[in-house]
Amino acid sequence: MKIQVLGSGCATCKKLYEITQKAVAELGLNENVEYITDVQKIVAMGLMQSPILAINDKPALVGFTSDIEKVKKIIQENI
Amino acid sequence: MSIFYPVKLLADWLTYNVFNIAPQTLLADAVNFFIYDTIKIFILLAVIIFCVSIVRSYLPPEKIRAILSHKSKYTGNVIASLLGIITPFCSCSAIPLFLGFIQAGVPLGTTFSFLVASPMINEVALVLLLGMFGWKIALMYIISGLIISILSGIVIGKMKVGSLVEPFVYQNTINGNVNFPSMTRKERIIYAKDYTLDILKKVWIYIIVGIGIGAWIHGYVPADFLAQYAGSDKWYAVPLAVLIGIPLYSNAAGVIPLVSALTEKGVSMGTTLAFMMSVTALSLPEFMILKKVMKIKLIFIFAGIVAIGIILTGYLFNLVLK
Numbered sequence: 137m138k139i140q141v142l143g144s145g146c147a148t149c150k151k152l153y154e155i156t157q158k159a160v161a162e163l164g165l166n167e168n169v170e171y172i173t174d175v176q177k178i179v180a181m182g183l184m185q186s187p188i189l190a191i192n193d194k195p196a197l198v199g200f201t202s203d204i205e206k207v208k209k210i211i212q213e214n215i
Numbered sequence: 216m217s218i219f220y221p222v223k224l225l226a227d228w229l230t231y232n233v234f235n236i237a238p239q240t241l242l243a244d245a246v247n248f249f250i251y252d253t254i255k256i257f258i259l260l261a262v263i264i265f266c267v268s269i270v271r272s273y274l275p276p277e278k279i280r281a282i283l284s285h286k287s288k289y290t291g292n293v294i295a296s297l298l299g300i301i302t303p304f305c306s307c308s309a310i311p312l313f314l315g316f317i318q319a320g321v322p323l324g325t326t327f328s329f330l331v332a333s334p335m336i337n338e339v340a341l342v343l344l345l346g347m348f349g350w351k352i353a354l355m356y357i358i359s360g361l362i363i364s365i366l367s368g369i370v371i372g373k374m375k376v377g378s379l380v381e382p383f384v385y386q387n388t389i390n391g392n393v394n395f396p397s398m399t400r401k402e403r404i405i406y407a408k409d410y411t412l413d414i415l416k417k418v419w420i421y422i423i424v425g426i427g428i429g430a431w432i433h434g435y436v437p438a439d440f441l442a443q444y445a446g447s448d449k450w451y452a453v454p455l456a457v458l459i460g461i462p463l464y465s466n467a468a469g470v471i472p473l474v475s476a477l478t479e480k481g482v483s484m485g486t487t488l489a490f491m492m493s494v495t496a497l498s499l500p501e502f503m504i505l506k507k508v509m510k511i512k513l514i515f516i517f518a519g520i521v522a523i524g525i526i527l528t529g530y531l532f533n534l535v536l537k
Contacts, residue, residue, distance in 0.1 A: 175310045186310070
């Protein structure tokens with residue numbers, strides 16, 4: 137599974153990256169979360185918001201959330 | 216009778232009965248003002264942000280882009296500015312928005328109209344204007360904000376500044392017609408509820424501090440105290456207000472209650488409006504981020520045109536609202 141957080145490098149994006157890392161750890165998954173600041177990748181997905189949580193190259197969450205349970209649910213639904 | 220009459224009763228009851236402050240004193244005045252305004256603003260914020268979020272769930276930026284890439288020049292500027300009202304703006308999204316618009320073929324001028332309107336006319340600022348100044352001032356703010364963003368976009372579009380955009384921006388083109396899975400009504404309501412709570416969590420402290428200081432000014436600073444420095448007859452008041460507003464973006468929520476109190480003490484309305492527009496539309500962090508996609512010269516042109524628009528608006532309202 138490929139889990140990526142894409143963002144423009146802003147503080148909010150980084151926070152989502154940290155929350156995602158924590159969510160992955162709490163779910164007991166042995167997966168690496170990638171943090172990508174190449175905005176062109178977001179735009180190439182057809183999106184224009186930041187940050188994005190992408191699972192297997194598909195956007196799973198668009199925009200920021202501080203709700204770790206939501207992130208966990210999204211990861212589980214997309215495994 | 217105002218729909219906030221029950222809130223007024225509650226504020227009176229808390230001030231005079233629960234806190235037991237003698238009426239007609241400065242302290243009672245300030246406390247009453249604080250309680251009433253805080254409750255009123257939070258009710259307005261919850262209701263209006265929720266409604267705007269519902270509308271927005273039908274119009275994410277990706278859909279807006281599909282609309283804009285098919286519009287001719289001037290119509291594009293008008294529609295971009297109108298759509299900017301319902302789109303929340305975070306400097307995080309400035310770059311993806313810019314790239315996404317340009318690469319899908321939205322003209323540069325139209326893109327700038329959107330970039331001006333989106334942060335300038337946002338729901339938090341509108342709620343605060345509505346709550347602290349009333350609907351007439353809120354409406355004036357919306358209309359002049361729209362005019363500034365439409366005209367700025369048209370002017371930038373006419374200036375042929377394409378060469379000041381970083382070349383990589385134009386190297387990629389994308390198909391702007393993305394199919395979005397449509398949301399169910401329940402999903403929209405959950406989205407709107409989550410978004411409203413998110414915003415409230417983010418701004419509540421600024422609002423309380425802003426209203427708190429505002430309440431203190433309201434109660435303790437003599438009326439017209441500021442008129443000698445910032446009255447409508449002072450030519451430098453408007454440009455100075457715009458300049459002070461530039462670094463204050465993140466605190467727009469706290470700034471508005473504060474300036475509403477300053478207006479009572481003699482700062483003229485045009486100056487206040489110009490200040491608030493500067494706080495929302497001219498943001499230093501956004502300019503820094505835009506450096507990734509355009510030359511500094513273009514950022515200066517962009518900021519300069521918007522600043523001139525805001526200053527002229529300030530002078531105009533100072534003349535008209537005397």
